[in-house]
Each structure stands twice: as C-alpha cells, then as structure tokens.
Amino acid sequence: MALKLDIERGGPIGASGDSAAGKGCLTLFFMVFLGMGLAATAAVGFQAAREAAVWLWPKTPCLVRASGVDTTGDDAAPYQPTICFEYTVDGRSREGRTVSRGDLSSSIYDDARRIADRFPAGSRTACRINPEDPNEAVLEARPPFIAFAALLTLIFVAVGAGGLWMVWRPRRDDQGSATRSISQRAGGVSGAKVELVVGLIFTAVGGVLTVLLLVIPLARLALAANWVETPAEVISSTVRSWSTDDGTSHRADVLYTYEAGGRSWMSNRRSFFSLSSSDVDDCRDIVERYHEGRSVSCWVDPDDPSASVLDRAFRPVYLIGLFPLVFLIVGLALLAHSRRRRPSTIPGDPPTSFGGDTEVAAEVTLEPASGPVAKVIAMTVAALLWNGIVSIFVWQVVEGFRNGSPEWFLTLFMIPFVLVGVALIGGVLYAVLGVANPRPRLVIAPSSPRLGGRLRLSWTFSGAVGRIERLTMTLEGYEKATYRRGTDTTTDRDVFASTTLVDTASEWEIANGTAETDIPVDTMHSFRSDNNAVVWSIHVHGEVPRWPDVIEAFTLEVRPLSRRELLP
C-alpha cells in the first residue's frame, strides 16, 4: 500500500528496503508488458508491411480457371474463397491460387462466397506479380487492415513504457532537500480530467460496440421484415469447436441452399446475431433442429438474392447489445459531468483586492439539486438498463423451466438481481407519483449570506399544497469528500451544522411563509475544489399521507466573513 501511495503522489520510491524490492518487481512487471507489446507490435507491423507491399507489385493479365468456396479445416473460420488463375511471366505460363496476402478465411460462408463471386471462372482480370518471385501472384491488393491490431498491441507498449517511466522518472523534489514539495502537485491530474479521459474511452468503446452489437443487428432485423420467404434445404449441419484463451468455444454451423434470382445460392446465416457459445449442448440442439437434408424456409432479400437468413424473429440474444449501451451511457454521463465541474476556486478572489467584501444580489431564487422530473428520468433509465440486462438471463431461466430442464444454479443466482430490478420499478412508480406533488419555491436574502450573517428565507408552493400534512425545512452544512477506492469513486458526506428553519403542521403556514436564522459564525463557509467541498443546503421535507413525500434540497453559497468583520 505504501508503495502504491508513493507512485500516485509522485513521491520517491526506494526510500526503504521494501520499496526498493517493490521497484524491482514493478520494473520486471512493466518490462514484461513492454516486451510483449513490442513483440506483438513488430509482428503486426511485419504482416501489415507484407500486405501493403503488394500495392507496389506490377500488374499482368490473368485468366480465372476455377472459382468457389472451400473449407479450411479450422473450425473458428471454416470457409475461404478458392480461386485458381493462370498468368504469364517471361513467356512462361504459371498458376496462382492466392487472392490476397491477408487472411480471407471466415466463419460466415457469405463472406467467402462474395469474394469468389467477384472472380467467376472463365473471366479475365489482372493479377499482381511479386517482382522478386514471379511464382507468387495475388488477385487483389487490399488495404493492410491488420495494422489496426497495433492499436491493441500499443496499449501493452504504453502500459509497459508508462509504468517504467513512473517507476524510474527523476523527481524534482527529492534531491538535496528533506522536504517534499506539495505545491508541485497543483494542477495535476484533476478529477475532471480523469472523468474526461475515462468518459471518452467508455463513449468510444461503448459507442462502437453498441453499433456493432445492437444497432446493426436490429437494423438488419427490421429490414428483413420485407424479405421473401423461400424454400431451402439444409445440406450440412455440424458443431464447430475451437480452443480459445477461456476454454473451448462452439458454434452450430448450418449450411443451406436455396434458389433465388435464377440461380442457386448457399449460406450459413441463421440469424443476424450469431455468437459462439461455451455450451456445446445448445449447439447440438440447433444442429438436431436443422439436420442435414431437412427442408426449411429461409428469408431472401428481393433486391439482393445472395442475402438470406434462416430465422428473422426477434430473440432475447439481440439484447446482449444492451451491455455496451450501458458503457456508452456511463461514458456520456462522465463527459457531461466533467464539463459541469468547475475548476477549484478561491471564493471572491480577484487577485488585486480582498474578495470577501464584494457586493452580492439582494435576493435569489434557489434551484433544487434535482427536480421530480429528473428523478423520474434517472430512475427510468436505471430501471430499463438493469431490467433489460437481467431479462436476458431471466429468459434463459424461464426457457429452462419450459423445456423441463431448469437451471437451478442460474435461478438462485438471479434472485437478488431480479429483486433489485423490482425495487427499481417500484422506484420509478414512486418517482412518478412524486411528480404530482406540490413544488416548493425558495427565495433567500441575501443571495450569498456570510458566516455569522442573517439568512431570510421565504417560500411558496405550487400545486396541491393542501396535501402536505407537515413541513420541515432545515439548513445544513456538510463536508463532502470524493475519493477513489480501486476502480470505484466514492463520495462521503458528514454534517457539521444543522438548524431547523421551519417545522409546522399549520396549513396556512405550509402554503407560504418566511423564516430567519443566523449562519453559525464559528463554522466554515462554502468551498469547493475538485475532490473536496463544504456545502450549505436547505432541505425541504413535506409529509404527504399515503403518497410519496416532498423531498428536495437547495444549495446556497455561504461567504466568508468580510474584512471589516474580521478586524477588531
């Protein structure tokens, strides 16, 4: 822990034996990261260079002898285009079989077939010849998309190099003096900057994945509503299995054929959202359902007969795309919040004068921290997200019971999640009822009272104020400290001052009235920095029988003492 704190605060590492050992471990750890990243980046760069080099190769005419789709023998990507073409170099005829230097194998039959369809047998086209080896020729020069993989490998390089820099960076404040500078840490990585960076990452990753996993599949599903039902026959049905870092993945691969647009087509697209699974039994069920030789119906795009799908019904699996949507929403919320955060301020502080004596407005209408409509929106979004995700697994549970093979572990595991979902729905209803409540309007004078000064409050209610049975208003001052614990950001609050302004059950006093109080002089004025604050607020609580209470908080600015008040 001490070592971690030293790194975060920029203090010297190596001041003790423990931290010296930690420095060695960290160096080794980050060097492994850097080494892996560099090796992977070099491999990616080498392959990208190989693929890009094709653009410089000379072109020569060629004749396509054969074209089709073949299997690769790799269950992870079992299909690849196979094209045989003939070309002549130096008066000698040669045969080529390479479409491009990149890997064109795919788990989707249609992908391989589309490439093969671009080079039909008997057609004449141009191929590119390797000037250093005329026996190597390719039909296409493709952009080296593999270079994008470097974005991933460079993360390892950045973590490794950044970590080593953090461990070994020279420190300005630990040489020649026993005192370590605190002021050097001013203007460092503030909470707003962290929020901005994390928000950008979440928004970018969540946005891309939401488009890929939610928007595109659902859009395709919607477009397929106009596709034409067409007879088809399953010609091959098998469970594909391959090893991954997490074990073995499986996919049911159902290859079917159909007639459309005057020719025969093959495809293995079962739905618009296809995921591999770790559950081989699910895949076997699908293979049994679509067994070889079975006559089925597929849905064909009338504008593009090569596009088809076996199942165009909406399935719960499409909701998996809600996961990245959560990331996107969190990212956008972080970005919005980082924009709302003001920089650290010194209250009333023009640099050339004593800011504590500046004039303020006579009175001001306070804004509630969050209105009832905002509460409804927040609760609804939370309930939709939570229950949308939970419903996917609840569906699995229900399906298990319907099929006579209940998944008991999943059922028990889901109970607390479902209860939270029900509570959130209850919260939405509670918030909706709260919208119908009377709304308080608070005016204070002066607009920014001083410590020790008089605060005059006047209030009115809009709406059915007669429903409020009892009204209390409390002026509170509290500390607010935000800190990070692991990956979580937590905010603690602690009240140091509390004064009851109003406590009445009188109907006419509830409807409108005034109250006065002195701000305690021996406390702290309002203050706010990136992670710490002293907040003064008026808490309104109206008790409504058999209905959600009126509960709102209004923040006000309490200023320091004026210079005149300070001097004897």
Added chain:
Amino acid sequence: MSELRIDLDGNRSHFLPGDDVAGRVVWRLTEPSEALELRLFWHTSGKGTEDVVIARSHRFDAPGTYGEQEFRFRLPAGPYSFSGTLITLAWSLELVSLPGEGTERVDIVVAPTPVEVRLQSLGRPPKSEIIRIGPVRR
C-alpha cells in the same frame, strides 16, 4: 547541501483572511538554479483525494548560488484553514528551486480564529442523502 529558508516577519504563523503575508527568502545553493519560486497555496488532506491550489506565486529568475529577497502576498478571503471529520485544509508557503533541486515549506493558519476552524460532526449524512423506504413519521 543546498539551503532554502523562508523567514516570516515577526515569526507569525497565524493570519486573518486579507492579511499580508510578508517576509524574506534566503538561499544558498551548491549549483546555480534556473529560478526560485515562492508559492502561497492551500491543500487538502483526509478522506478525499488531495486537492492543491496555488493562490499566489512569485518567481526569482537567475538567483545565483546565494542571495535573499523580501516578499509580500495578500491573502484571499478564503478558504479558511479548517479541520473536519472528512477534510483538513491547510495553507503553506513553499520555496522551490527550479527545475527542482530543493524545497522549503512553512505552514500557516489562515482563519478568523487563532487556530484553524474545527468542524464538529453531527454523526450523520445530510438529510437529502438519507434513503427512505416509505414515509417518515415522527
């Protein structure tokens, strides 16, 4: 071994907001420094992540290996030096040799009272933060 020193007039350590903080900085460096910077700042400690804000600063360019200079800063209206349950806010003056071979710091109290403001906890979060299940009746 370099020596940096901050001497406050009258050896004061307590100031009212709006007071002038005045004194003299003295330095004897083993090697010439690019500059010295005197900073008046506050920083937080406690449960929250640390915040550091420089209120005033003065830079002494090409100070040579030894010398002394007088300074005077006017303190702002706040924030006060205070200590609560979650947060402690303290003011300091710091003399830093740039690009960073030494630091000297003097802590001061900026408050209306002779000591920092002490906030006594009422032992609860604000009422608006208390989650209620159902209506509250007294």
